[in-house]
Amino acid sequence: MRTLLPALALLAPLPALAQEDHSMHDMSAMPAEPTPQDHAAMGHAMPGMDADRPMPMMRMGGSDHAAGGSGTALLPQADGPMRGVMLGHGDWMVMAHGYVWGVYTDQGGKRGSDEAFVESMAMLSATRDWGGTSLQLRAMGSLEPAMGQRGYPNLFASGETANGVALVDRQHPHDLFMELSARVDTQVAPGTKLFVYGGPVAEPALGPSAFMHRRSARYFALSPIAHHWFDSSHITYGVVTGGVQAGRVQLEGSWFNGREPDEHRWDVDRIKLDSWSVRASWSPTDRWVAQVSTGRLKSPEVTHAGEDEQRTTASLHYSTGKVSAMVAYAAKHRLPGPVLSAFTAEANWDLTSRHSLFGRVENVANDELFPDHDDPLHDRKFRVTRFEGGYAYRIPLAHQTELALGGSVAAYAKPSALDAAYGKAPVSYTLFARLALGR
Secondary structure (H helix, E strand, O other), rough: OOHHHHHHHHHOOHHHHHHOOOOOOOOOOOOOOOOOOHHHHHHHHOOOOOOOOOOOOOOOOOOOOEEOOOOEEEEEHOOOOOOOEEEEEOOEEEEEEEEEEEEEEOOOOOOOEEEEEEEEEEEEEEEEOOEEEEEEEEEEEHHHHHHHHEEEEEEEEEEEOOEEEEEEEEEEOOOOOOEEEEEEEEEEEOEEHHHHHEEEEEEOOOOOOOOHHHHHHHOOOOOOOOOHOOOOOOOOOEEEEEEEEEEEEEEEEEEOOOOOOOOOOOOOOOOOOOEEEEEEOOOOOOOOOEEEEEEEEEEOOHHHHOEEEEEEEEEEEEEEEEEEEEEEEEEEEEOOOOOEEEEEEEEEEEEEEEOEEEEEEEEEEEEOOOOOOOOOOOOOEEEEEEEEEEEEEEEEEEOEEEEEEEEEEEEEEHHHHHHHHHOOOOOEEEEEEEEEEEE
């Protein structure tokens, strides 16, 4: 079993940033109703700040009508802004956020395997305002490369490679550098602002907010099997995005690197701009956010060298603060090649301050389950549905830290042609302990 120490080392410096107080699974994970810690964050002075000037709430992107998710994506305002340990330093507001997961999973069936592993993320952001203009700097990192290029077991997941071999039924680890970006917002009229975002490691305007940033996916220890349909571009080496927010509408476009990160997770990949995307987001009320997006990606998958992709997504997010949910559709059209679609519906329900239920249904058309060219099922498209549900017991700790203990069970619906490889009715289960800084 892998040790927690490497991931804990990544988070160790963070609590020193402040005394009090936005999946990586939880960037906007606080309920809309204020807690005592929220009042402390908003009303108590911090070191380096005027005692009579209340500390503002950290806003990671977002707008006056929606919360910020990953990159420039929006989430419902009712989810609340990102929370973390905050420190005022002169005119700058600095925030630290992060998590460590200790996970054990048994993926069941003939092709499933069991393994214990650690997931981790640490984030620092710094924001400064100059009247109607603001600057935000973000840095995120992970020690997940320490688990090895093959990542962890995840039945029916596919995408990318390890040691030159296609990964199937496994999820690759995140890179050491998950984000190194900057964002500038300028108000040009009442209720209207322009923004520019990007950096050497950032996320283009394509798809919904990445799964580890959605509150609806807060306690899922494993990535969705539809990850490469919706949000695999959340770590992109080279992004420039420009957009406008006008009332409850956001329009934006990106120029970015279409190739997904390579299997060498410790370094920075080649930075280039060869792909584009556009996205429109609308928050009709504080509880809803809808987005539609499309992009042309230059040779995104190393396993499909020379094939470009047109990726189109649509999603609808809903939140009351206690309940957060998303439904989404994506289609990736390989050029040349087939159109592969995916559907996702997920939700998290905080029953009380201690008890949470969560669930997800995914339906994916996948033609990468048999990468061996000599296999008779090679390149055949199979539609697989994954049903997963779970429970988390939440333990609030000091300094905006939370420990969650829980688990989930997953079952699958698949064509009978897959029975010989996967078994007739595989069942998976996952247990976890999640320590998060910034609830």
